[in-house]
Amino acid sequence: MTKLICLDAGHGGKDSGAVGYGLREADVVLKLAELVNQHLGAYSCVTTMTRNKNTSAGYPSGREGLHKRIAYANAKNADFFLSLHCNAGKGSGFESYVAQPAPTRTKRIQKIINDNVLDFLKGYGVKAHGNPEKVDIQAARGRIAVVRDTKMSAVLLECLFIDNPTENKLLKDSQFLDGLAKAITAGVASSLGLEKR
Secondary structure (H helix, E strand, O other): OOEEEEEEEOOEOOEOOOEEOOEEHHHHHHHHHHHHHHHHOOEOEEEEEOOOOOOHHHOOOHHHHHHHHHHHHHHHOOOEEEEEEEEOOOOOOEEEEEEOOOOHHHHHHHHHHHHHHHHHHHOOOOOEEEEEEEEEOOHHHOOOHHHHOOOOEEEEEEEEEOOOHHHHHHHOOHHHHHHHHHHHHHHHHHHHOOOEO
């Protein structure tokens, strides 16, 4: 049976997400999500996106936006939900999150994606931000609703720090973004057992 993957580009509309050195998180992750979507076209799966360039401007922000994303993925009965973000706070590196009560299958998907992405980032001198495979221990208090309230396996990626000058330069580089998208795609394909078309 063909798997349905829901790609979620974080933030959007009036919600810019984190900002740094002329970049808005909402714009970076939308571009990244569109690249992942494009690369997943080479695999035996179907994709859908919670927002794209045509819906970004009118996308609701805050809790309303979060609930719409979650409801959209649940209504589509997706097999996997991937939320893409950039970090901020003067740190560095890559990390990901799953909900605290995430089943073993979801944690296995998370690990495979992490390994693929970190292997790619090694070539740019970028490492994990602490433990790369994080469980959202605050999910019970509503911190990361998109991994807590989606009915399918869900992983949220924090792709570098937008306010770190070195990592910001990478996020501005279209070749780097495409390579990152390919690494994410390879991780998703491997973890979900997707075959090449």
